[in-house]
């Protein structure tokens with residue numbers, strides 16, 4: 001893999017677990033993500049994919065094990081705000097703020113968290129709204145935008161914090177096929193910019209195209225970590241094979 | 251007046267009045283002639299505080315537009331006593347049923363409010379008579395006189411609730427039932443003028459009152475009323491001043507009254523207020539209310555400072571209480587909405603249930619009359635009915651507002667909080683920039699509803715003598731008998747206030763266009 005360097009990995013996870021009450025949602029997972037690497041997380045519903053990426057920006061803090069981001073150990077004493085400035089996230093349901101326009105959605109965090117002036121934040125936001133292809137929708141409220149447009153705003157909003165890592169949790173799952181094409185196009189573009197990405201998705205073609213490695217999960221465990229060519233043609237485990245068979249049936 | 255503690259009529263009007271400072275050159279008992287007299291212990295710091303219910307002309311009532319200045323025979327006698335004792339007179343006005351609890355709670359040194367001397371009351375308080383009186387049964391002009399109380403059998407009779415007449419009529423009824431006759435049907439009303447009104451509008455056959463009040467009403471209503479019978483009831487012959495039990499104070503008060511009687515002061519006041527002579531040739535004080543709607547009375551009420559002042563009190567009590575209630579209720583709602591169990595949460599749940607369950611009126615009475623018995627600090631001058639009402643209503647309203655806020659906060663998609671924290675926003679920003687603006691839109695209509703409710707509920711505070719709009723209206727009605735005109739004026743004030751806030755709600759809701767696709771499109775167009 002072309003990203004292997006002497007640098008410490010961007011993300012390093014060792015024996016990390018997450019419990020919801022007695023239910024083990026993440027069971028001692030281990031993996032590294034190098035700087036600039038693109039990871040796609042696959043797995044059946046309820047396997048812990050969302051939980052996994054949510055621990056990476058600590059909106060779900062982990063219960064045990066070790067997590068380091070950019071060489072810094074992350075635990076309950078870490079300032080979550082600093083971490084989240086570095087690790088942006090896009091959700092399946094966009095989670096845009098309905099009472100703010102597209103532009104206001106984008107400038108809120110840069111102004112409140114990074115203390116940018118409105119002018120600086122607006123300039124930045126317009127650049128990213130441009131990048132995601134909706135420069136003319138800046139003044140509309142989320143309710144006036146289509147699903148695809150809303151997801152583009154959500155991506156621009158996350159990018160405005162200029163994170164080093166982007167997390168995507170099924171960003172296209174709520175979109176119709178046409179909108180999927182647009183959003184996937186943007187993600188292709190982002191992947192060319194060298195930003196470290198961890199993406200949960202069911203878009204097989206997209207995964208194949210951009211992923212450096214696939215993480216396959218089942219029942220809270222990482223079952224295998226393989227490059228996409230291997231994963232899609234000859235997965236190492238039966239569980240992955242079953243999963244692929246199911247996906248192909250759709 | 252044994253019934254006085256057992257009956258708490260709901261809408262009694264209490265009035266609190268700013269201290270009536272004795273002006274220099276008091277009218278009676280010039281300073282020079284009174285030699286040093288022993289001062290009773292209920293005179294504190296050179297102030298004699300009197301509790302009265304100013305709806306009983308000519309004993310104690312509000313004559314002019316200024317509801318904070320009751321006048322009448324009782325007030326002048328109290329003034330004469332204060333002057334004798336070289337004290338300042340402070341008059342606290344309130345609902346009749348609140349008089350004795352206030353005396354017990356040491357809010358006042360004595361009670362003077364045209365109250366009959368009865369043995370039942372003397373079990374708890376000391377009494378000193380200052381005026382003779384008699385009980386009268388009054389009907390409409392043209393009703394034939396009665397030869398005995400038995401003839402009231404089966405008839406409707408109105409009395410003022412909380413008064414001793416209620417008990418006295420009960421005795422008559424017992425005798426009627428024992429004799430195998432149907433008893434009188436007794437209707438109780440919270441104020442004297444309402445009692446009279448029931449006879450005037452023909453709802454009841456007669457009302458029971460005191461002769462001195464009747465003399466006044468007769469002048470006001472000229473030939474509309476007629477005394478049906480003046481039964482001889484030994485217990486009902488004197489008006490008395492009541493004080494907390496204290497033999498020495500009673501003797502001092504008795505001596506002072508005797509002295510005022512001896513030097514002719516009392517007689518002068520009796521003549522001034524026509525307390526004894528029914529056939530006064532003085533012209534009527536006020537034109538009696540006619541059957542027609544009196545537009546000029548209506549407009550003068552509408553534009554009077556008394557009404558405006560009452561409305562301002564109503565409005566400010568409601569506004570301040572609601573702002574405090576909202577401020578308290580938001581953090582409570584956030585704690586109650588959190589998934590974790592905690593002692594704090596259980597305590598807050600208890601708070602909300604308690605104050606939602608307890609009647610507002612009870613809470614007001616509790617704070618005003620019961621709490622001072624345990625914490626004397628709440629008896630002091632600074633704890634005014636205004637503050638007490640705000641305290642009671644803030645707590646009460648916060649319990650309701652908690653439920654509104656909880657519903658509004660849980661109606662905000664949890665994804666909003668996730669999205670905001672993923673952006674690195676602080677807890678504070680997450681609430682103020684993301685969750686509150688959305689919850690506010692949901693909470694606004696029920697909150698405005700609550701506020702309108704609160705605006706109306708402030709009228710309950712008249713029981714602890716707050717001079718709010720309805721209390722002012724009732725005092726003015728007692729003076730003028732212009733029921734329709736004054737009620738209409740009060741209604742206008744309430745309507746204007748409510749409509750203003752509904753208008754405000756509409757204006758604010760326009761800013762929520764982001765929640766409605768159609769609106770947002772038409773705005774953009």
Ligand SMILES: Nc1ncnc2c1ncn2[C@@H]1O[C@H](COP(=O)(O)OP(=O)(O)OP(=O)(O)O)[C@@H](O)[C@H]1O
Nearest residue numbers: 020021023025043044045046047048049050051052
């Ligand atoms: N807040 C929570 N409380 C309790 N259980 C939870 C919570 N969040 C997730 N879980 C459970 O943890 C498991 C993993 O959930 P997660 O959302 O990570 O699955 P997923 O792989 O993202 O599934 P999907 O593909 O459906 O999104 C599920 O069984 C889920 O029920």
Ligand SMILES: [Mg+2]
Nearest residue numbers: 049050051169
């Ligand atoms: Mg998921």
